[in-house]
Amino acid sequence: MKITRAEVEHVARLARLELSDPELDTFTAQMDSILAYVEKLNALDTEGIVPTSHAVPMENAFRPDTLKESIGVDAALANAPKHTESFFRVPKVIE
Helix, strand or coil, X not given: CCCCHXXXXXXXXXXXXXXXXXXXXXXXXXXXXXXXXXXHHHCCCCCCCCCCXXXXXXXXXXXXXXCCCCCCHHHHHCCCCCEECCEXXXXXXXX
């Protein structure tokens, strides 16, 4: 095995995950399979192959920026469940 159960437990602890014994066994086996596959990829001869970010040539797929009128505050807040003056009112998430 390339990865031990103790290493999986350590990573789970760092991620604040509580895993059961069967889950630890499953994830250990899955991560071991992933590392074995990566090791197989490392064995390939890539000498002379140019790195690419896409398998096929790509061009910019974004549309050009166009200047448009704003929808306005009233239209933006029309479907808001709660609003105060010209702002969306949302529940507090940071204490």
